[in-house]
Amino acid sequence: MSLADQPRRDLRLTGLxxxxxxxxxxxxxLDLVIPQGSFFALLGPSGCGKTTTLRMVAGLEDPTAxxxxxxxxxxxxxxxxxxxxxxxxxNYALFPHLTISENVAFGPNRRGVKDVEKLxxxxxxxxxxxxxxxxxxxxxxxxxxxRVALARALINRPEVLLLDEPLGALDLxxxxxxxxxxxxxxxxxxxxxxxxxxxxxxxxTMADTVAVMNAGxxxxxxxxxxxxxxxxxxxVANFLGRSNLLPGTVVGRExxxxxxxxxxxxxxxxxxxxxxxVHTDSKKGWVGIRPEKVLxxxxxxPIDAPGEHFSGAVVVSSSYLGVSTEYVLRMPWGGELMCFExxxxxxxxxxxxxxxxxxxWSPKFAFLLDSSQDVEAGLEEx
Amino acid sequence: xxxxxxxxxxxxxxxxxxxxxLWLLVFFAFPLVSLITTSLSxxxxxxxxxxxxxxxxxxxSEVISEYxxxxxxxxxxxxxxxxxxxxxxxxxxxxxxxxxxxxxxxLLVLVVAPFFTSFLVRTLSWKLILGDDGWVVHTLxxxxxxxxxxxxxxxxxxxxxxxxxxxxxxxxxxxYASLEKIDHRLHxxxxxxxxxxxxxxxxxxxxxxxxxxxxxxxxxxxxxxGDYINASLLGNTNTQMVGNKIQQLFTxxxxxxxxxxxxxxxxxxxxxxxLMYVRKAGTEExx
Numbered sequence: 001m002s003l004a005d006q007p008r009r010d011l012r013l014t015g016l017x018x019x020x021x022x023x024x025x026x027x028x029x030l031d032l033v034i035p036q037g038s039f040f041a042l043l044g045p046s047g048c049g050k051t052t053t054l055r056m057v058a059g060l061e062d063p064t065a066x067x068x069x070x071x072x073x074x075x076x077x078x079x080x081x082x083x084x085x086x087x088x089x090x091n092y093a094l095f096p097h098l099t100i101s102e103n104v105a106f107g108p109n110r111r112g113v114k115d116v117e118k119l120x121x122x123x124x125x126x127x128x129x130x131x132x133x134x135x136x137x138x139x140x141x142x143x144x145x146x147r148v149a150l151a152r153a154l155i156n157r158p159e160v161l162l163l164d165e166p167l168g169a170l171d172l173x174x175x176x177x178x179x180x181x182x183x184x185x186x187x188x189x190x191x192x193x194x195x196x197x198x199x200x201x202x203x204x205t206m207a208d209t210v211a212v213m214n215a216g217x218x219x220x221x222x223x224x225x226x227x228x229x230x231x232x233x234x235x236v237a238n239f240l241g242r243s244n245l246l247p248g249t250v251v252g253r254e255x256x257x258x259x260x261x262x263x264x265x266x267x268x269x270x271x272x273x274x275x276x277x278v279h280t281d282s283k284k285g286w287v288g289i290r291p292e293k294v295l296x297x298x299x300x301x302p303i304d305a306p307g308e309h310f311s312g313a314v315v316v317s318s319s320y321l322g323v324s325t326e327y328v329l330r331m332p333w334g335g336e337l338m339c340f341e342x343x344x345x346x347x348x349x350x351x352x353x354x355x356x357x358x359x360x361w362s363p364k365f366a367f368l369l370d371s372s373q374d375v376e377a378g379l380e381e382x
Numbered sequence: 383x384x385x386x387x388x389x390x391x392x393x394x395x396x397x398x399x400x401x402x403x404l405w406l407l408v409f410f411a412f413p414l415v416s417l418i419t420t421s422l423s424x425x426x427x428x429x430x431x432x433x434x435x436x437x438x439x440x441x442x443s444e445v446i447s448e449y450x451x452x453x454x455x456x457x458x459x460x461x462x463x464x465x466x467x468x469x470x471x472x473x474x475x476x477x478x479x480x481x482x483x484x485x486x487x488x489l490l491v492l493v494v495a496p497f498f499t500s501f502l503v504r505t506l507s508w509k510l511i512l513g514d515d516g517w518v519v520h521t522l523x524x525x526x527x528x529x530x531x532x533x534x535x536x537x538x539x540x541x542x543x544x545x546x547x548x549x550x551x552x553x554x555x556x557x558y559a560s561l562e563k564i565d566h567r568l569h570x571x572x573x574x575x576x577x578x579x580x581x582x583x584x585x586x587x588x589x590x591x592x593x594x595x596x597x598x599x600x601x602x603x604x605x606x607x608g609d610y611i612n613a614s615l616l617g618n619t620n621t622q623m624v625g626n627k628i629q630q631l632f633t634x635x636x637x638x639x640x641x642x643x644x645x646x647x648x649x650x651x652x653x654x655x656x657l658m659y660v661r662k663a664g665t666e667e668x669x
Contacts, residue, residue, distance in 0.1 A: 060570050080573040087574045093567035097589045106585075110576040152575065 009036045009071040011057070011160050011192060016066035018052050026052040028216040029066065034209075036159075039186050039193045041207035043200055045239070045378075049216040050196045051090075054162050057194065058087045070159055081110070086153035087162040091169055092145050094137040100124070100148050101133040107156040119155055126185065127151040143174045150182070154189065163195040167202060179205050200240050204228070212236050214378070228290075232279045234369050237288050239378030244294065244337050247371065248287040264368060267333040271308045277367035284371035291338035293365040296327065297347075299356040307362040313337065315355045325350055329357065421642035429636050441643040449627050449644060453651065456623040459538065459613075460606035463545035464553075467602045468595065470546070471553035475594070476587075478554075479561035493554050505544055505615050512540050512616065536618040544612035549605060553598040560594030561587070596663050604652055624648055 011034040018027040027049040034040045042050040055061040057068055059080030068076045075083050086107070095103050101120050108116045124130045127147040137145055146166060153161055166182070167175045183206050186193045197203050203210045204224035211221040212235070220227060220236045227240050237243040248264040253275070255261055260275035266287055273287065297303045299311060312332035319326045320343075327339045337359065351357065390397045421441055423433035478489045496504055512518055512534045519535075522528040534540050564587060572582040610625030624644065631641035 058570075058574060060573070080570075081576045081578060085574075087571070089567055089571055089574075091567070093565060093571040095568060095571070095586060106572070106577070107575040110581060156575070 007071055009159055009192075010034060011036075011194065012067075012069040013053070013057070014067045014069070016053065016056060016068065017064045018049070018056060018061060019064040025216055027056070027063075030216075030218065032211065032218065032221075034160075034192060034194060036192055037190050038209060039183065039195065039207050041195045041197060041203035041210045042213055043197055043203040043210050043240070044213035045198055045380075048213045050198075050213045051164055053213075054087075054164055054194065054196045057160065058085055058162050059083050060087075084159040085162060086156050086158040086160075087164065088149045088153050088166045090164045090166070092137075092149035094145060094148055094152070096137055099134050099136060100129060100140070103137065103148055104129075104151045104155055106152060111156070123151045123155040126154070126188070142170050143178060146170060146178060147181075150185070154185070154191070157189075158191060160192045160194060163193060165197055166195070167199075168197075175202070182206060204240075210240075212239060214239070229365070230277050230367060231288065232369070233377070234286060234373040234375055235378035237286075237367070237369060237378070238376070242291055242338065243288045244291060245286040245288050245369065245375050246335065246337075248285055248368070250283050250285060250368075261363065262368060266308075267331070269308065269310060271366060272363040273366045273368045274364055280368055280370035282371060286369040286371060286373070286375060288367040288369055289361050289365060291326070292324075292340040292342075293361050294337065294339040295360045296329070296339050296341065296351070296357045298351065299358055301358070303358060303360040305360060305362060307360045308366075310359040313357050313359050315351050315353050315357060317353060318350060320350060327351065329359065331359075417642050418646060420638050421646050423639045423642075425637055425639040427639075429638055433639055438639070441639050442647065445640050445644045445647065449624065452622060452624040452627050453648065455621070456607050456625065456648070457651075457655075459542055459545060459621075459623060460603050460609075462542050463549065463606050464599050464603040466542070466546045467550050467553040468599060471550055471557050471598060472591075472595075475554050475557035475561050478558055479564075480566070490558070493551050493558075496551065501548065501611065505548065505611050508540070508544050508547065509535065509615055512543065535616060536621070538617070538621050540616040541613050541621050541623075544616045545606045545609060548609075548612065549602040552601040552605070556597035556601060557591065557594040560591045560597075564590050592663060596660065599659075600656060604656070607652060608648060 011032075013030050013032040013034075016027055016030040016032075017025070019025045030049075030053060042053060044050045052061060056063045059075070059078060059082075063076060066076070067074060070084060075085070095106065098106070101124065104123055105116050105120045108119055113119065120133075121130070124133055127150055129144065129147055129151060132140055132144055132148075137148065140148065146169075149166065163182075167178050170178060179202060182193075182195075186206075195203070195207060204227075208223065209221060210224055210227055212219045212227065214235050220232045222230075227236060231237040231240065231243070234243075234245060237245060246266055248266045248271070250262060251265045251270060252263040253260065254263060254272075255275075258276075261272040262275055262278045263270050264273055264285065264287055271287065278285075295303050295305055295307075296313070303309070310331065313329040315327055316330045316336070317328045322343070324343055325341050327341065329337045329339055331337050339359070419435050420433060422435060422437050422439065423441075424436045424438055425433070425441065427433035474489075474493070478486055478493075482489050510516055514533050514535060516535075519528065519533060522534075523530055523532065534543075568586050568590070569582055572586045573579075577585060607623075608625050610623055610629050613621055613623045613626050614629075628641050628644050628648070631637045631644065635641075
């Protein structure tokens with residue numbers, strides 16, 4: 001039987017719900033299909049239900065309602081040790097009394113797998129831990145412990161590997177390195193990875209598909225590119241990167257098919273938004289534009305890209321970040337607009353606070369969200 | 383002043399260890415030397431007139447040949463009591479550590495509560511509970527588990543029960559302390575890695591609680607082996623332990639040299655057993 005003939009072993013969550021005894025609903029009727037072999041990220045702020053979802057798949061929490069399937073196999077109420085699923089725990093949960101190779105051998109030993117030694121050796125090689133095999137977890141660095149946690153789960157060749165904020169305890173540099181490593185290992189082993197994180201950059205770097213979760217439901221799911229360029233809710237627009245969201249009024253529609261645009265009145269200027277990026281039926285909406293898509297020039301200097309045009313803006317603050325500069329502009333209508341500019345040196349020098357500037361963006365980058373949604377949803381509170 | 387200050391700033395450890403070292407010297411090292419000296423003295427003296435230190439090693443051979451059954455009995459009783467304490471204590475400590483939830487503190491207070499009454503009073507009340515007219519005996523007789531003339535008081539069962547009862551908290555507290563430290567996620571990880579609850583216990587929980595097991599068994603076994611209150615209140619003349627003999631030699635017989643020799647033997651045996659046990663448990667580093 002060739003690979004294509006085998007039934008697909010996708011992870012399927014149907015109406016999955018978790019209600020705690022105190023009445024709090026952590027996960028609300030979640031429907032989700034995670035294709036076999038994909039690297040899937042569940043992204044959301046703390047308390048959004050992503051970890052609870054993961055724990056239900058692992059069998060560490062019992063769902064209140066709904067089903068969990070892998071292919072045709074119902075594992076909803078299966079004991080955790082009977083599921084073809086393994087977990088890389090947050091803070092790793094390595095067995096402190098066992099050596100690294102004993103930790104890694106734990107799963108195969110329990111299952112009575114033959115030739116555990118060879119398997120352990122291979123897995124330690126894959127995760128570059130061969131030299132640490134005789135040590136105890138406490139003797140290892142954070143990054144090495146992380147790899148042990150990964151090795152201990154991977155050695156079982158589960159159908160689904162769950163990763164609960166696996167890189168959360170590492171410093172930034174190490175995290176970057178481990179992101180690459182995890183991605184590479186996933187490519188090598190081809191196991192379905194479900195990765196839970198609150199770090200949008202991590203999710204975007206690693207995952208093929210990202211589901212943005214908020215308050216127990218999935219707000220939007222798609223490739224990192226789709227989510228970023230075409231967010232459907234204010235939460236996604238703010239949580240995944242940053243967005244300027246401005247109140248506008250729909251005034252009409254032009255064109256057809258892929259070229260269709262919706263015309264929106266934005267403080268007296270009519271701007272165009274691709275119909276595919278319009279996510280509201282009402283007359284009012286939030287016009288969204290990513291800060292790096294906003295182009296600026298000192299007043300009167302032509303902007304060398306066609307698009308919407310606003311004059312009369314003033315720079316009110318600028319933060320120089322080396323690779324880019326973040327400006328906050330006061331617009332003629334009194335509101336603020338963020339603008340991130342690459343420091344290409346094209347203009348020669350930064351724009352100082354108080355400079356009058358003209359603003360422009362290309363219509364194809366704009367999106368329109370429902371005005372009933374909270375414009376501040378998904379902004380970090382700190 | 384200047385020199386002392388310099389020593390203290392340069393070596394603060396001396397300053398911290400000092401009081402404890404002094405305490406041990408006065409209340410442990412000196413009495414120990416005195417005990418050993420007395421144990422090698424001529425028993426023809428008296429506590430008032432004093433004893434002549436004559437390196438009389440016969441004291442040791444005499445007490446061993448005379449009292450070895452008491453030593454054996456002490457270790458057997460203490461061993462059984464320790465084992466019972468371990469079983470009862472482990473279950474309770476496990477329940478408090480992992481299952482008690484909001485009742486954790488209350489249960490811990492209850493474990494310690496017996497200490498608020500004196501050891502003697504508690505042991506005496508066991509005399510009533512296990513007495514021939516007590517409810518335990520009546521119930522067992524009514525259930526025909528025990529013959530009508532059977533008794534518990536003044537039997538080895540009563541002594542071991544008393545020892546178990548009195549030293550149980552010393553087992554529970556160290557067990558609880560080490561169980562409580564175990565990260566619950568380790569249980570989840572074991573379960574995730576195909577271990578059934580029983581296997582999780584034997585492969586993860588039990589090994590990680592070994593420091594508590596070793597600490598608890600030592601804290602139970604050592605005082606139980608030297609105890610004489612339980613044997614004298616709950617036992618009979620055939621259940622006497624080595625502690626009873628030492629007490630009698632010191633008080634009734636006023637034979638300090640033999641009493642000292644027996645004490646030194648008891649202490650030496652316990653030290654040897656503890657060393658063997660700790661080595662076998664392989665937890666020197668954890669203690």
